[in-house]
Amino acid sequence: MELKDFENLWRSNIADLEETQKFWDMRADEFNSYSRNNEGETRRQQILDLLTAKGILRNDAEILDIGCGPGKYALEFAKKVKTVVGIDISPRMIQYAQDNAQRQNAANTVFELSAWESLNLDECGWNKKFDLVFASVCPGISSSESLLKLCRASKGACFISSFVERSDELRDELHRVIFGRDPEQRWGKNIYYAINILWLSGYYPEISYRDAEFEHAWPLEKAVELYSSQLKRMTKSNADMSGIEAKIAEYLGKVAENGLVYEKVKSKIAWLYWCV
Template sequence: MMDTAFWKDAWEEARTSSSLYQTPVDPDKWRAFWDFFAPVYARRNREDREFHNRIVDHLVSRRVLRENDRVLDVGCGPGTYTLPLADHCRKVVGLDTAPVMLETMQGEAAREGMGHRIAVDNREWAAIPESPDYDVVFGALTPAIKDYACLMKMNRVSRRYCCLISFKGRYHSTLRDGLWRWIMDCDIHSMAFDTQFPFNILYHDGFLPDVAFFPYERTVVEDAAYVKQHFRRYFAIFTQNRGHCGERIDAFIDEHAENNRVQDFQHGVLGVISWPVGN
């Protein structure tokens, strides 16, 4: 029977079987990776701002977001959605465990003249009090909302609405996927953050979730030296006992570089789930 318990267990199974969870999660390594990535991430956000604006405009059109709202952005990164949200809301608090991500977001907010509408909170989602202190609780592609308990907490922290953005199906990156095969000797597989799990849990728990899908694709080009360091830090999270991993990454990047630049094609579909907290 496909009830809440079924989808709760299915989500847990998807997470524990994911390629991303076959080694113990090391928060310090993840934090170091995100902090290193922060400046490049912020630049890519500026390049992709029109796409992020379309998603926020969708939420505004559905009255999920209102101009006097106080919003919590869980796992905000360098302000991917925090900045577009602040265009439409009174205050947005960006929650993230990576301090350089938050510093980068503050710099982006100041550059846009939005500093007065944005605040930062350098804590884990688990540390946020379970009281309805926000009109809207928002999360986009965040590992903080990883299971039933984390999802349900969103309802207790929000007064009015929640929104969770996740992947519909797999996210593809030609460089990451190719490197995973090269380093790990297998294809990467993860459905741990698939839209179907939170959507069906909410539906069977009596909430009224709406979902809209936004396909995206982009080609990013970076200096080979940066890409090597980026993936050295990324694969250090998953390869504690594999020797010569860094050298293999460098060789792969050199093989795919042209004039010391490397191209990566990324594509997927984002599922934007929104729901009123009253059920």
Template structure:
């Protein structure tokens, strides 16, 4: 009974949230997934992803979901934390919201600035800075935005950073993250080949955010969607992607590139590497 009662305590979920993210001998570390340098290398890939049909659909689905919740973006002030190449920031600005896009990488923040100029987007400001380093008081961001928007952002990776994000919001907080399953047939095969075991569970999961918020009595809207698709990429790009995923799961990739390249080359056809991928994403709208 005592264990069951713990599930109702926000502090319990805070502790579980933090413990779930620890990697090996580095307490408090989630590995290189939060390295700005790593995401700088992935800037071009993310830029191309948001241009595709899947990227546009995901943006449109979120806006439609807001509308179904009775939420209009017009005239809203929004802080987009971890804005990436600006898919959501630009879409919100086009809906006449006033948006501050916070993005730590030069590659992706430059993409947003280029879009502002080439597409004549108004009401959109770019701040290049990691969320971990933002002082919300100095920035004047405390309770300054109608909505704080956090989509698949590795920079908001524990309760303290999530609380900081919530402190900037007056009306709404949106959060999306992985919801349990994130599988790639090729990556699972590679993992078995390298380490002789099944791939571990992906550590990042929306379950911690959801239960932490629920335990505190917040009004929430929650939804999970599953995405099944084929991933196609050039051999060189596939090698870099698989190396990145190994890093995300806390593995030291030193000296592994040749082995990963051989794995990719053996499975590629006509210079194209393909794999089936399944993922589940969850999204939460907190009504303050």
């Protein structure tokens, strides 16, 4: 297969950025808390160890963190490098990142509200600006264009991570209950496309894998809102979800424990690192 074949396979629709922003705003509280748990700290340290071994976290380095969330990676980078710029589509994520930076006196960080899919590097003056362009499990890396934009912004190296396998036990069961079928297997395609597009574009990506298990706990009302949004996004449906939301609420009400809904997640995450 040629480069155009993979570009055609990996097409994204950026017309729903407003809906995407609402979804990640809804999860900002969770991610700000999750960034401090043991599993999150372990994964973060593993990535820091990798990048340190690559010699990219230098005291004169400038880093761009795409989909920075509440700043968990950016603030760790800031302890080792000259400057870090973090961008995210969610205003609430950016507010958390700014608050966390202020709390940690991380004056060498800047957090900006921006969607990577629609960001113009020329207008930002970001062509070949950063020593490392970084994106950890960022849904904004969703097409050949958004992937190769990392290369254009970097003068040193790039890093992305993405799920290649993932099982959300409760959400998958909800999908079967609501739609009468297993959810479509979404994981692994992005990394498959990314490796081939990078290789055919003249880059040499290194890949490694990590297993991860974690558990979420949401108040029942928040869980209904979250799963309703997720199932709509998974089915790419424009249909009225009100009836489906009632079914979700009924099902989650039965499995909730003391007003909380628990979700166990098992996953395999791929890391891609390459020089430009």
